[in-house]
Amino acid sequence: MRAVDKALGALGWINDQAARIGLGIAWVLVAVMVATILLQVFMRYVLNNALPWPEEVARALMIWMMALVAAPALRRGDFVAITLLPDSLPNVLSRLLRLILTCVAVAILVVLSDISIDFFQRGFRTRAASFNLPRAWVYLAMAVCYFTMLFVTIEMALKHLKALFVGEKPS
């Protein structure tokens, strides 16, 4: 159990830092997204001279915004689920079920993280349509998204495991 505690401590630290960095950047991305679209509105309707890049840039910003805050949202329990069954089962069964469900989530995120690296590397072969960068730098967001979510789910799985053996209430 001590090994689990150590791992939990380390993962907790990693996830805290990832959330701190993610939330520190995400709000700026949202602000730039709004500004980009407003610029486009101004160019299109006032100056009658629409720019080619704002929509694609705003989309890239939105994907990065999502990638940076998905893990903190998952950790906070914001992902929608029907928890009627786990909530009504007796304690031990409920913890076991939560552990199994979290392990499935870990497995899914392992697959997604794995594919996301390949996706990132392939991204160097294509360039964005309206600005001079390989698409890989947008695709990288998906790798960040899934890896940070993976760390969060591993932390959750260990917490459920610990709760199962020690009998603490899972948070």
Added chain:
Amino acid sequence: MSLTFFLPLFLILILIGMPIFFAMLAAPGSMLMLLDMDRDIPLLFRNIYNGIDSFPLMAIPFFMLAGELMNRGGITLSLVHFSQSLLGHIRGGLAHVNIFSSMLFAGLSGSAVADTSALGSMLIPAMEKNGYKRKFAAAITAASSVIGPIIPPSGIMIIYAYTMEVSVAALFAAGLVPGLLVGVALMAITSVMAAKYDFPIASKKASWRERGQAARGAFLPLLTPVIILGGILGGIFTPTEASAIAVAYALVLSLFITRTLKFKELPEIFNKAAMASAVVLLLVGAAIAFKTVVSLSHVAEDLAQYVLGLSDSVYMLLFLINILLFVVGMFLDAGPAIIILGPILGPVFISMGIDPVHFAIIMSVNLTVGLATPPMGLVLFVASSVSGEKVETISRAILPFLAVEILVIFLITYFPAISMTVPRLLGLVN
């Protein structure tokens, strides 16, 4: 074993408590693996990305942000003042004010949760002080908040429009009258209850001068729906552009005019909108991936055959589908329910001659009312946390209002003109 099994597997996974995002990937993904179709798994991944990489979807974070900014900017207060100057003097005044404020708020925000927390935290204590039972105050707040996503702008309708490839403008136009109808129906039952149980009067009748003052206070906030809807329905802006303009307008209003918001509060508010929309975006992405497997598996055709076999009458099938949606809405939030069921049910009814926009409204209104139904209605939980009343207690007090809303759902279902007239007049549908 065939690919069709992923649907029951998916149902089992969400019923045992797996987050919907993961269930939407686990079910088709594991079936593909079992059937040695591993090569299609990167396709599933790609479709999540393609699903999220969308300009129309950007309206979701922006409308969420605009709503949050309006809420913090003291705009709720001016809407309630305005409502009270109009309706405070009639019997059951504050109950009517609650419903009418929800209708006004609905034009600024596309979320029932925002409506419940903004109006509830102000009106529930005020109603209690005025002599209403707290559970009644909480119930009417929750019941009227479902107007939020029916009257445009609406997060749910943006999601529907995107996953089902319908025009957002047409859905926004189509939601207008149904939303007003829900509000009027709630006010009608409140009048009946007010007479029967002798509800209190909130204030003496306001003079026209006082009303004018209250209207001036609410004028700038109420310009928002005019700009958003006028822009979108008039074909001037895309919904995403309109939503960015709404954010800018809300920022100017709350930072410089009402001055109830400080610059240093902005990062937290922006991040709140970012996190809420990240969850929705991932869900939409997973839904697009899920949809590809639905189309690979012919499950939609099988299901359509089954549904069509149930009855020859479109009216009967619409009745059954409303029951199904209502039951689903009792357990699931409207957004995820639309994402899951839209691609499966939509094509069946559209092939029977129901207009895609009309079906979208039936589904959206039904599932939105589901936000206020026990046992798992999201706004019931929000109403409970802002009022301190138990969910069970509010669930009982809300029943008469739900009955009225169910009646409205059937009116909307069987009288297409209620939703279709406005989009038809604007030339948004044929």
